[in-house]
Amino acid sequence: MKNILIALETGEKEKEAFRRAAQDAGVECAFVFTTPAAATEEEIAQACFIVGNVPPKKIAASEKLDVLQLFSAGADPYMPKGVLAEKTVLCNATGAYGQAVSEHAFAMTLMLIKKLHLYRSSQLQCRWEDHGMVTSLAGATVLIVGLGDIGLSYARLVKAMGAKVIGVKRRGGPCPEGVDELVLTEDIDRVLPQADVVMSVLPNTKETVYFYTAERFGMMKPGAVFVNCGRGNAVSHEVLLQALRNGEIAGAAIDVCETEPLPADSPLWREEKLVITPHVAGNFHHASIYEGIIGIALENFKNYLAGKPLGNVVDPATGYKR
């Protein structure tokens, strides 16, 4: 008998899919369907396969746990020694967020270049006022920093509007479809001055903390816009604010902040050229995310029962999918 803990809101359809997978594999399983907050230490301690971001403390390096399948792409809280036993395989949900996050970033990009944030501000003051010329993605150069699932989906969207895409990633390799030029992260300063749009989906690693320095904003075009849908600590609030106030870039949109929730007294809220959304690009805000997570988890559950290699395994060295 295997104890399976599904710590993720599920409907009858999803519950049935997990039960059927166990039946099909001919493995007797006892399921507990709960949520990360409601899962008890006892339930966690007994489970050999967990789906969901249960609190790291409650796992206590359980020796029974074979697989922890997260519903997030980031796995940071589960990386420190002592959270998981040596034997536990950690899997993330990279791939489930591509559509939703790339579309949110794309919508924010268009909002900035068409000045819809400025028109919204005017509207709320009942003012019929003209904010002047706008630009287009047609013929624009878009720099995508971080070329995972989200970055590549975003590349397809801006490409369809006629943009030239420069992709930035840690390691070299063949240039992916939809990307016109591939640049290594260490060489980004060479291409920053060319970009009309800089879209960042950098993961949270030691190398990416405060990646966008004042110097880097200084290299960007004064007409460029900056979009961050990765991690908030890629740029400090102070640096971003100064870049906007000094006119080093024309606008920015961030779905992630250095401090979340952003405190009500932060000067960021009132910066006219900055668009803020409260970490909602992913975070179960579009149906495709939940469906993607269930798909990944179910596939890994079947692999686990069949003794096959798992997908979406987190690399302990980087905290991201291998």
Added chain:
Amino acid sequence: MKNILIALETGEKEKEAFRRAAQDAGVECAFVFTTPAAATEEEIAQACFIVGNVPPKKIAASEKLDVLQLFSAGADPYMPKGVLAEKTVLCNATGAYGQAVSEHAFAMTLMLIKKLHLYRSSQLQCRWEDHGMVTSLAGATVLIVGLGDIGLSYARLVKAMGAKVIGVKRRGGPCPEGVDELVLTEDIDRVLPQADVVMSVLPNTKETVYFYTAERFGMMKPGAVFVNCGRGNAVSHEVLLQALRNGEIAGAAIDVCETEPLPADSPLWREEKLVITPHVAGNFHHASIYEGIIGIALENFKNYLAGKPLGNVVDPATGYKR
């Protein structure tokens, strides 16, 4: 000697292009470069070819005027009898606005379905608040009402994001590329209930005034969004406001109003689910518009000098390009 009046801001490059066209055609021309507001009655009375929307009154059915090349797509002010002489050929600038207006409408569509207008409102109140689930254009049904240059450009944009496109136009014909289904305007009520997005670029004709009635909003999905980048009189402010307040649609974005500028005391400004931009989708706000107009005007100037048929000729029956 032909008197040519260019009533449109021009740089040296554009002036030179017109002069060269005359030289190349071997026709002696006297050019006046001015603006619609600055053009004198005498200058207008002497001209056989005018580029620009000079005031209709000042034309006074001049018998010397062979061609009036407008820089707008709409030609309404020049349609009444007595404005132009019988012989004057009226040409518009349809084609110059497709990219700019379709992109503006597209950006507004994404703003609505990703709830960026609600997040902008929250931001201006320094509030980190969640507005819930969003939708996507992938798999959505988009109804485009008015399938001219702008409608077809918009079709390509939403199609690239995975939408199904239903095009609505006055007259039948082959289904244009990028459109999945073609419906006659008179049959629109059959497809309104299917649409997740209704995007209107109806021209200003007798048939299109108050086209979107309360009944028609009642037929739409409660989750649908309505975008108007055509003419403001396609929907009354009162009807639009009621449709939003009654929850007959989820949101709307308008670049055009029944009354422009929208009065500061209009209740539209403060309707949270409504996005308003002040007639800026076209109106020279993107470089492609000016370039497109110059291209059309120059081409027609060359055709005129060569005695060839003109392009973009306005149909007196409809007020739009034949």
